[in-house]
Amino acid sequence: xxxxxxxxxxxxxxxxxxxxxxxxxxxxxxxxxxxxxxxxxxxxxxxxxxxxxxxxxxxxxxxxxxxxxxxxxxxxxxxxxxxxxxxxxxxxxxxxxxxxxxxxxxxxxxxxxxxxxxxxxxxxxxxxxxxxxxxxxxxxxxxxxxxxxxxxxxxxxxxxxxxxxxxxxxxxxxxxxxxxxxxxxxxxxxxxxxxxxxxxxxxxxxxxxxxxxxxxxxxxxxxxxxxxxxxxxxxxxxxxxxxxxxxxxxxxxxxxxxxxxxxxxxxxxxxxxxxxxxxxxxxxxxxxxx
Amino acid sequence: xxxxxxxxxxxxxxxxxxxxxxxxxxxxxxxxxxxxxxxxxxxxxxxxxxxxxxxxxxxxxxxxxxxxxxxxxxxxxxxxxxxxxxxxxxxxxxxxxxxxxxxxxxxxxxxxxxxxxxxxxxxxxxxxxxxxxxxxxxxxxxxxxxxxxxxxxxxxxxxxxxxxxxxxxxxxxxxxxxxxxxxxxxxxxxxxxxxxxxxxxxxxxxxxxxxxxxxxxxxxxxxxxxxxxxxx
Numbered sequence: 001x002x003x004x005x006x007x008x009x010x011x012x013x014x015x016x017x018x019x020x021x022x023x024x025x026x027x028x029x030x031x032x033x034x035x036x037x038x039x040x041x042x043x044x045x046x047x048x049x050x051x052x053x054x055x056x057x058x059x060x061x062x063x064x065x066x067x068x069x070x071x072x073x074x075x076x077x078x079x080x081x082x083x084x085x086x087x088x089x090x091x092x093x094x095x096x097x098x099x100x101x102x103x104x105x106x107x108x109x110x111x112x113x114x115x116x117x118x119x120x121x122x123x124x125x126x127x128x129x130x131x132x133x134x135x136x137x138x139x140x141x142x143x144x145x146x147x148x149x150x151x152x153x154x155x156x157x158x159x160x161x162x163x164x165x166x167x168x169x170x171x172x173x174x175x176x177x178x179x180x181x182x183x184x185x186x187x188x189x190x191x192x193x194x195x196x197x198x199x200x201x202x203x204x205x206x207x208x209x210x211x212x213x214x215x216x217x218x219x220x221x222x223x224x225x226x227x228x229x230x231x232x233x234x235x236x237x238x239x240x241x242x243x244x245x246x247x248x249x250x251x252x253x254x255x256x257x258x259x260x261x262x263x264x265x266x267x268x269x270x271x272x273x274x275x276x277x278x279x280x281x282x283x284x285x286x287x288x289x290x
Numbered sequence: 291x292x293x294x295x296x297x298x299x300x301x302x303x304x305x306x307x308x309x310x311x312x313x314x315x316x317x318x319x320x321x322x323x324x325x326x327x328x329x330x331x332x333x334x335x336x337x338x339x340x341x342x343x344x345x346x347x348x349x350x351x352x353x354x355x356x357x358x359x360x361x362x363x364x365x366x367x368x369x370x371x372x373x374x375x376x377x378x379x380x381x382x383x384x385x386x387x388x389x390x391x392x393x394x395x396x397x398x399x400x401x402x403x404x405x406x407x408x409x410x411x412x413x414x415x416x417x418x419x420x421x422x423x424x425x426x427x428x429x430x431x432x433x434x435x436x437x438x439x440x441x442x443x444x445x446x447x448x449x450x451x452x453x454x455x456x457x458x459x460x461x462x463x464x465x466x467x468x469x470x471x472x473x474x475x476x477x478x479x480x481x482x483x484x485x486x487x488x489x490x491x492x493x494x495x496x497x498x499x500x501x502x503x504x505x506x507x508x509x510x511x512x513x514x515x516x517x518x519x520x521x522x
Contacts, residue, residue: 164394171380171391178378181340183366183395183440 005136006257007250012138014229014249015146016211018242019204021226021233022153023197025241028230030173030193031087033094037101038226040219041198042205044105045071047216049206050118060122060210068202075198079191087190102219109216117213126210145207149245152200153238160238169193228272234282243283247271291354293318293444293475294339299348301334308334310499311348316444316492321470322477323490323507326519330496332479333375336446339477340372341365352444366395369443373450375479377433381422385413388421388432392439399441400472406435409465427458434465445469447478451485463489483515497521 024038035041045067052063086094125144131137160166172179172189180186208214208222228248233240248268255267275282294316301309309331316322324332337343339350341362349356357365380388389403407414410431416424421432430450437445447466451459459482466489470476480486487493487507495503495518503510503518516522 164390167383167387167391168394170383170387174380174382175378177342178374178380179391180342180362181366181372181374181378182391182436183363183397184391185361185363 002135003254003257006253008136008138009142010250010253011246012142012146012249013253014246015149015242016204016207016245017225017229017248018233018245019145019149019152019207020201020222021229021241021245022149022156022238023199023201023204024223024226025230025233025235025238026156026200027193027197029236030169031190032091033083033087034091034098035083035194035197036095036098036223037105037219038098038197038201039221039223040102040105041071041074042201042208042222043214043216043219044109045198045202045205046120046209046214047109047113047118048202049209050113050120053120060120060206064203064206067206068199071202072195072199075195076191078198079194080187083194084187084190102223106216106219113216115215115217117215118209119213120206120209122210141211145211148203148207149242152203153242156196156200157238165192225268228268232272232275232282234285237282237284240282240284247275291318292316292351293320293353294477295351295354296335296339297349297351299335299338299345299350301331301338301343301345303334308499309338309345312499312501313348314494314501314504316475316477318475319470319473320475320492321466321490322475323486323493324477324479324496325481325483325486325493325515326496326502328481329498331499332496333448335496336372336448336477336479337374339444339446340370342372363395366440366442367397369397369441370446371437371440371442371444372446373433373437373448375448375452377426377429379421379424379429379432379436381420383421384418385421385424385432386417388436389439392436395440397441401438401441403439406438409438409468410435410461412461427454427461430454430458430462431465434462438469442474444475444477447476449479449481451480451482459485483519495519 020042024035027033027035048070049063049067052058052066053060083094086097126141129137129139160169168184168189172184172186176186225248229244230241232247233244251271252264252268256264292315296312296314298311298313299309300311312335324335326332334343338345341360349358352368352370380391389406412428413431413435416428424432450462463485466476478486490507493507494501495515497518503514
């Protein structure tokens, strides 16, 4: 029963990884841009929420709502004010600029909040669980995080598939110039894509911060897990990203159980490398050419 | 009033000059054909009118107003639609979605998905298909239909017959005649001179970035056109 328990923990953890990865996948899908500051922006959101809780004295729930709105706006302004200018000429420019951004965010957080570990306290929800049978119980909080991940991915999929704006996202992704000819302002679309990506990663960052302690250097790890989830799932498929996240989560928890704590991360990376070697385009690669 | 007026337009790609002081006027309801060999600057001209390319000097006037400062996505809302070379349909979107995207700018007019499918009945059964799975001719019909969905005053067609079967070309030219009949102003770029002269009421021949000959097809001898085409 231990192993079942461990696998379930892994699946639930995978939901959080997928949530971190969704924004990364969206931004890459719409504008072919790799955002190396993605993980740090999620951790930044956790600190913003912490700051709001401490300074305004509101609960974590309200702080989350405010933070998500703030990160949405930050995303739009960041894209239109800075990142749009890095696009086009060559692929390395956005990588260099977002790498720089990642360093600035990390060090800014260390200056402001120190390098100490922090926690966000969401109250009793963190400690209650549902009992499946004598040996197996699932924490409410990890379950809630998993459900939130699925809801976000399903919502994003609906948005992309069914709405006028979602269609414009896909058209811009297919052919930016042809989309311009349809009256679509690609700079605005890119701004919105980054805004949505940061709103989602803000949620992920806050959910992570409630689950464990966090500090300013965590962003880099989050970025790597997110990359692994996206690549295993297959570029361009949101549900693939969820599966990728779950595979990563299960590999890590099973690895820890089998070889001892600390080995889990290594097993996660090894599984990722194996998938990359056997199926380089991921589980659900979706690429279409004219 | 003229729909389109090009005044002394110079266009560059980096250091390479593609158009040299090009000027001409397109009147309302006219079908204006740009012919000429490859590299003559015809496509560059259409891209400049659509706003994808900016002239280094000179002015483009649409319905009497300069549009040089207006971006491509806003020109669609004024009523300029370009069917780009190579069709450029959105491959991952369905035929229906491609047409929906055509109406993104929200310009009012008579065109609807139904009327586009009436003009190109071959699109009807393909509605749910992914555009990437269409044949070249089907994609061309879709690209024109998509442009019509923006209810253009001025329709720019770039190389519409390139690489298509004669029967498909015939159908596209029939559609063009229909569009002219309902008052659409068209600028068409073509390499197939014989075909385009059957629908055009004004023709300009481009040679190395300049207009080498211009006039009504009925006034121009085929020798003169050949000479202008090849620069002899």
